Amino acid sequence: MYLVAAWVLLQFAEIMIDFMALPDWTGRALIVLVSLGFPFILLLAWVFDVSTNGVRADATSAGASDQQGALRKIDSAIVFMVLLGAGLAFYLWPSEAPDAPGELEVMLHSPVVEQQNSNKAHHSDKYILVGNLVDFTGASGSSGQAYGQAIIDANNWINENGGINGKLIDLDTIETSYQVRRAVDAYEKWSSQGVVAIQGWGTAIGVALKDDINADQVPFFSASYSAEFTDPQGIKTGDAAPYNFFYGPSYSDGCRGLVQWADSDWRTQGKKMKPKYLHMGDNQPYPNAPKAACEAYAAELGFEVLQPIIFSMIPGDYSRQCRLLKASAPDYVFLANLDKSVSALLTQCSDLEVDTQYMANIYGFDEDVMLSAGSAANGLVWVMGAAAWGDSASGMYTVREISKMSDPQESKYRSVHYMRGVCSTFYLKEAIEIANEKNTMNSAAIKQALYAQAQWVPKGLEGVCLPTTWTEKDHRGVTKVPIYQARVNGPVTGLSIQSLINNQIIEMTPIYEATIERKPEWLGW
Incomplete structure (x- = not known):
């Protein structure tokens, strides 16, 4: 026992x-x-x-x-x-052996490591080692599967089409299950193998690796959009993040965009009293990332900011939180958690007849939430970071060709996260191409190449990826925030997402595009 x-x-x-x-x-x-x-x-x-x-x-x-x-x-x-x-x-008492070689010395002079080091130059002549941290089975597995598969498919497609100036991408994918320890172990392995860049995942993972990747000068394309990664010189935060990049609006700017829409929505309704804003999320790095910045912006726009409500990112019984929400009676609620807990909260609060306008962050909502929450998801607005699967943008041709790498029968529907994974891959691809063309194919050169273009859209992805500009002083790449609204027009049980969309039972409609100022005081916040 x-x-x-x-x-x-x-x-x-x-x-x-x-x-x-x-x-x-x-x-x-x-x-x-x-x-x-x-x-x-x-x-x-x-x-x-x-x-x-x-x-x-x-x-x-x-x-x-x-x-x-x-x-x-x-x-x-x-x-x-x-x-x-x-x-x-x-x-266990340590014995005194001052003349014995240390563990690190033995490791560095072992035949395995010496062979590994001697192979680095040969390896880089043919392949480009890129790390890929994914979550397919952990707390963020729903969105992580779509995003991570996009990274894999996009790199396979690049290799199938000649690689990068004749070199193939050696993509090493590590399943983290949203656990920091596994990501740290993976980075330690890659750093000994000469990795040139990393596709990352998770706010807590990004925070844990930040100091190491900056010390080792390895560009880290994060799937976490935490604003603390946008201050490359530490001008505002005092904590420089020169090698952290991500594609899309930061969590803070995404929330600001939602509040900007809420302000416009309130005015359109002609209401005179102050609207009430409330933040709901777990006490974890991802939900907390935009909290202070967004509450301050809501107050600046004239909202009454209510006491936040904590609910776990692990789905469970949220009846207490729903009753608190009902008693607080906010007009607009920002759901800062991941999709699974957001879906559970929407369903339970609907059962308790909570009436409010929900808003969600970029990983808090997608087609799967509409499928699982059904009518409880109707009317929610959220941040989109790229085109949707059914859009007619010219760049969607490239995305569909990439999707065939793991779905040659074209039978799979790709959620909104898939397109952002493709965009992230192609920004890194083009930066590597620029560096390689200058015969300086190393991590520092790749970082500099990311500053080469303004309002940058990768070739072949026009209309899919949002125009992006990174500078040496500001890594807020995207300041346009597309806002979409969910419509659930009937029962969703027993049908696939593709069928629901084809029959217009669920809809994702663009309703607003916020423009976020590059205020110096918002850098890194």
Whole structure:
């Protein structure tokens, strides 16, 4: 029973330690505590017996004379534990060996590493190593599958069409399950192999790797759009992020765009009282990223900013949060969590007849949420970062050709996240091409190439990717925020997303485009 309970505890802890961004030693400490508890439990089981009459000395020790025997068992147990502790301390105590080579020295001079280092130049002559961090099975797996598959398909398509100036992209994809530790391990491997750039995933992962990628000068194209990655020189934040890039409006600017739409919507309705704004999300890096900036902007536009409500990114019972929301009676609610928890909240709050205007961040809403939440998703507005699968933009031809890399029968519907993954890949591709044409194919040259164009749209993706401009002082690449509204016009049960769209049962309609100023005080915030 103890072993089963310990196993369950450690499995749960592995998820929560990464999800809550706890330090690495937390997991090691828990393993040590569980291990130390096992012999103690065995000794207790030897000395005591649990019966229907409660805990008592072992049945073999019954009787007055045998009680002394039970006490002797306890004494023996104490002595055993002391001896065990002393033995472990003696065994683990570091021995003095000043002349012995250190572990790092042995590693650096091992034949494997020497062979690995000697192969780097040869490898770079034919291939370009790019890392790819994905989440296909974790908390963000729904959007992560679409985005990560787009990265894979796009790189395969590039290689099928001649690569980059004759060189093929060696895309190394690592499943992180939204866990920081796995991403850190992957980066340590790549940094020893000469990786030239990385496609990243997750705000917590981006924060954890930021110092290392900047120290190693590796361009990191994040799928997290946290504004803290937009200040390359640390002018505003004091924490420079020169090698962090992402395609799309930042989470903060996305939320500002939604609030800008809400202000316009309120005025259109002709209402005179102050509108009420409320932030809902977990106390985690992703939901918190736009919180302060967006609340400040809402207050600046004349909104009454209400007390935020916390709800977990792990879907569960949100009835308490829905009742709080109903009692607060906000006019506009920004849902800062990921799609699965947003879907669960929408459904449960609909059941409790909560009436408000929901808004969601770029990873908080998509076609899958409309499918799972049904009518509860009707009317929600959210941030879009690229064209939708059914759009007629000229660049969608290229996207559909890319999609055939994993779906040659063209049977799959691609969610809104897929197109953004394709865009992210092609910005990096064109930067690598620019660097390679100048015969300076290294990470620093790729970074400089990302500053080469203004209002940049990758070739072949016209109308799909938003025009993007990065500068050495400002990594806010996109300041246009397309706002879409969901329409659910009937039952969604038992139908595919493609069928629902074809029959206009679900619709995604562009209703507003916000323009966000590049205010100096908003850099990195």
